[in-house]
Amino acid sequence: MKRRRRQGVSRRFGGLLVGAVAASVIAGLVPSCLRPAEDRTARDEAVGHAAIPGLRVAVREGLAAVRELEEGSVRLWASAPSIELELSFDEAAGAPEQAATPPREVELSVRNCMPEGTLTILEGEAQWAPLPASLVTECRFRVIASSSPVVLRVADPLADTPGAFHFGVLSDIQEAIDRVGDVYRRINEEPHLSFVLGAGDLTERGSREELERFQEELEALALPYYTTLGNHELGASETPYHDYFGRGSFSFVYRDARFTLLDSASATIDPRVYEWLSDWLDLGRRQTHVVAMHIPPLDPIGVRNGAFSSRNEASKLLGRLARGNVDLTLYGHIHSYYRFDNAGIPAHISGGGGAIPERFDALGRHFLDVRVDERGVAGVRVVRVD
Amino acid sequence: MGLEREQRGRETLRRGGRRGVAAGWLCALLTVSPGQAWGDRAQDVPGVSLVGVGESAGAPDDVAVAQLGTSAYAYGAHDASVVYPSGGDRALAFGAAIVPGLLIHGSGSYVLGREDTAVRLLILEGVGLALLAAGGSVIAATGAARDFVGPAAAVTMMGAGLFTSSALADMYSVLAPTGGLGVDPGWTPRLQAELGYRYVYDPQFDYRHFVVNRLHGRLANWRLSPSLWSSPGDANQRFRVELAYRFFGPLPGSARTDGNFLEAEVAMTNHRFPRDEFQLTTFESSLRARWDLATYDPFLAGAFLDFEVGAATQVHDFGPGAHGSKSFTLLLGGFGFGMYLGDQRSEGGYVRAYYDHRHDDFAAGLLLPGLISGTLGHLGLDALYYFTEHLGARAEAQVGSATVVGLSGVFRFGGRGP
Incomplete structure (x- = not known):
């Protein structure tokens, strides 16, 4: 009898023990699982900052990645039509204002630059001269600084002039990188486009080799390509995306229209990015405001859920965008084209870069041509490549 | 033999x-x-x-x-x-x-x-793999095309359920001791009431503490189950009501030999987020089934599999500033593996681990690093144990985009069989 009673007790508590252990495992897994983009957000904050003995670079708002920093040479990858950077020379570190310094010569190279981008000295004393560049999307200058720090601006001459313009949207290239040249050639045939916006999935797995290959192919595009990352940039053991193409979440202004790109590659947006977004929404409230990200908050084909992991978060984000007077939302991730509205904001999913297509949509590779004028977003045109 | x-x-x-x-x-x-x-x-x-x-x-x-x-x-x-x-x-x-x-x-x-x-078990695994392959190949071949992805995802999910469950x-x-850790409940109560606390950690929302009320009322083949989650500090509220019809399986007052059942359910959920100025209302229908594995193999006695498949329409009211509301569909489904605990005529219950494809409740979908993002639902663990004829406790844990853990007191009444 004693043995049977013992067995009964052990059965009951065995089951409860299994439950308790499993609950503990679930609870223990939690904190590290619920912010998968936290590390990338921290990396966003570091983009645009680099230093070597004698020279420090800080790109304002992280709108360019520092690709290379050597004595007398700074190489950047721009994420916006207009970037501002501060060059500081160590001898003057700690000086309250611009301090006199022996003339320092720096060769500044900005890749992914607007064609005909020009340089302006915003603060400090410096002289500059343009240098020949090998690509239409490269801007090179020789800068001779006679104070420290100096603040420079490299921008499209029209960047601050309100007016109508067009931009392209291209996303989800992935394994179709071998054929992406066709797409770039077709984009180059649209001379009215000012730049191309990307909503991620440039590569298949996001490795350094793939990112370098993407950059090589991009040399065929006659326009700068401002992009965020997609879930396919997260497939490698490390995520080197930020070293190459800069921030995943950022915001810039071009011709009085604001563009905000958000890192939704993990089917969520990090809480820190929501804080940034609040500021960007405030700044863009009276501007035409375009928001782009890779994974859409909501998939128009809901049963597929190529969308945020949480419908609650999706609704929260879209409500905020609507209250921030956002004019247009652009997404990738789904390899087709969808036009719908979310929270009353026109939405376009365009994953036409060539990655495995959604069948039966009779569309194939494509990109978008978006026209913006003084009234806002004036039109979105789908341009077929195949 | x-x-x-x-x-x-x-x-x-x-x-x-x-x-x-x-x-x-x-x-x-x-x-x-x-x-x-x-x-x-x-x-x-x-x-x-x-x-x-x-x-x-x-x-x-x-x-x-x-x-x-x-x-x-x-x-x-x-x-x-x-x-x-x-x-x-x-x-x-x-x-x-x-x-x-x-x-x-x-x-x-x-x-x-x-x-x-x-x-x-090998047969179960084979069927699971076949369903996985069938659903997965349709998704891959069509590029998750809009007209195919729903049924294909449901088949894939069922395949994943069978595959996982056969291993478990x-x-x-x-x-487990031969005969299992318990027996199927010999009692389907007419009334089951639950009052408890849930801690919800979601980095996207400020709410954390919830009072949970659930009620299950059963009359013949019908079940009506209203529930309310409310956060006193945040005013966040999730109200849900389910109406289900059981085609076969244990009913209140009936004699029973196993826990197998199949039921159809319709439900409505309204979830209000006053602090973030939006609300979601979901209308859904689904089929739910339990397979008592004692009817499949005697050495699996005391274990069971749960399956669910369905679809929902979700109305998003994005709040002030947004122009109107918008409906989006939602695939429902999931599977679970559980085991009975104890002799439930006097005391006992069950513990169940499950996958739920929902993306619209507190736990929502799993956040995974790497390529797989957004598609999967959440994982959970649910344990219920009656310590006396009428009183018991329920523990629950879920992990998805948020974590939910909590404990409830449970009361049951009526419906005890012969």
């Missing part, structure tokens, strides 16, 4: 020693046919031939199993004349249930001499 076979195999094991069994197991896994891991030694025993297992390779002798199951192998029974698997046997079998059991489901049962159980069932079979 399978039980007798296991008994003979275990006697052989005692004689042969564990080392011989381990060697036989390894040989069996690598080279020999089912039964021979034990049979190598059994051949040394006069009158015992595990090769004879093949005689019953067709339909199992359910009568013999049932008869034996009600005596020596029933839940809670102990027969001194029977040699039950020892701790060492079970540890060895559990190892096999992991390697190669995670690939070849049923390996653990096989090592314990339960060939019929092993074959049945094998582990359960070798670890």
Whole structure:
């Protein structure tokens, strides 16, 4: 009898023990699982900052990645039509204002630059001269600084002039990188486009080799390509995306229209990015405001859920965008084209870069041509490549 | 017959020693046919031939199993004349249930001499893999095309459920005492009320603490289940009401032999987020089923599988500033593996691990690093135990985009069968 009673007790508590252990495992897994983009957000904050003995670079708002920093040479990858950077020379570190310094010569190279981008000295004393560049999307200058720090601006001459313009949207290239040249050639045939916006999935797995290959192919595009990352940039053991193409979440202004790109590659947006977004929404409230990200908050084909992991978060984000007077939302991730509205904001999913297509949509590779004028977003045109 | 076979195999094991069994197991896994891991030694025993297992390779002798199951192998029974698997046997079998059991489901049962159980689990795995392949290939071939992805995802999910469950069932079979940790509830209460606390950690929202009320009322084949989650500090509220019709299965007041059931459910959920100025309202319909594994194999007694599939329309009211509301569809579904605890006529309950494809409740979908983002639902654990005839407790944990953990007091009344 004693043995049977013992067995009964052990059965009951065995089951409860299994439950308790499993609950503990679930609870223990939690904190590290619920912010998968936290590390990338921290990396966003570091983009645009680099230093070597004698020279420090800080790109304002992280709108360019520092690709290379050597004595007398700074190489950047721009994420916006207009970037501002501060060059500081160590001898003057700690000086309250611009301090006199022996003339320092720096060769500044900005890749992914607007064609005909020009340089302006915003603060400090410096002289500059343009240098020949090998690509239409490269801007090179020789800068001779006679104070420290100096603040420079490299921008499209029209960047601050309100007016109508067009931009392209291209996303989800992935394994179709071998054929992406066709797409770039077709984009180059649209001379009215000012730049191309990307909503991620440039590569298949996001490795350094793939990112370098993407950059090589991009040399065929006659326009700068401002992009965020997609879930396919997260497939490698490390995520080197930020070293190459800069921030995943950022915001810039071009011709009085604001563009905000958000890192939704993990089917969520990090809480820190929501804080940034609040500021960007405030700044863009009276501007035409375009928001782009890779994974859409909501998939128009809901049963597929190529969308945020949480419908609650999706609704929260879209409500905020609507209250921030956002004019247009652009997404990738789904390899087709969808036009719908979310929270009353026109939405376009365009994953036409060539990655495995959604069948039966009779569309194939494509990109978008978006026209913006003084009234806002004036039109979105789908341009077929195949 | 399978039980007798296991008994003979275990006697052989005692004689042969564990080392011989381990060697036989390894040989069996690598080279020999089912039964021979034990049979190598059994051949040394006069009158015992595990090769004879093949005689019953067709339909199992359910009568013999049932008869034996009600005596020596029933839940809670102990027969001194029977040699039950020892701790060492079970540890060895559990190892096999992991390697190669995670690939070849049923390996653990096989090592314990339960060939019929092993074959049945292998069949479940095969069906699961076939469904996975069928659904997955449609998704891949069509590029998740809009007209195909819903049904294909549902089939894939069912396949994943069977595949996962057959592996878990094998582990359960070798670890749980013969007869299981409990029996199917002999009681479907007419009224079940729950009051509890849930802690919800979602980095996207400020709410953390919820009071949970649930009520299940049953009348004949019908069930009505309203529930309310409310956060006193945040004003966040989720109200849900379910109406279900049970086509077959345990009903209040009825005599029952197993826990199998199939029911259709319609439900409405309204979730308000006053702080973030939006609300979601979901209208859904689904089919829910439970498969009591005791009806599939006696060595799986006390375990069950749950399945659900359905669809919903969700109306997003994005709040002030947004121009109107918008509807989006939602695939519902999931699967769970559970085990009964205790003799539920007096006390007892169940514990259940599950996958739920929902993306619209507190836990929502899993956030995974890397390529797989957004598609999967959440994982959960649900345990209910009645300590007395009427009073019990329920513990719940979920992890998705948020974590939910909590405890409730549960009260049941009426509907006790003969």
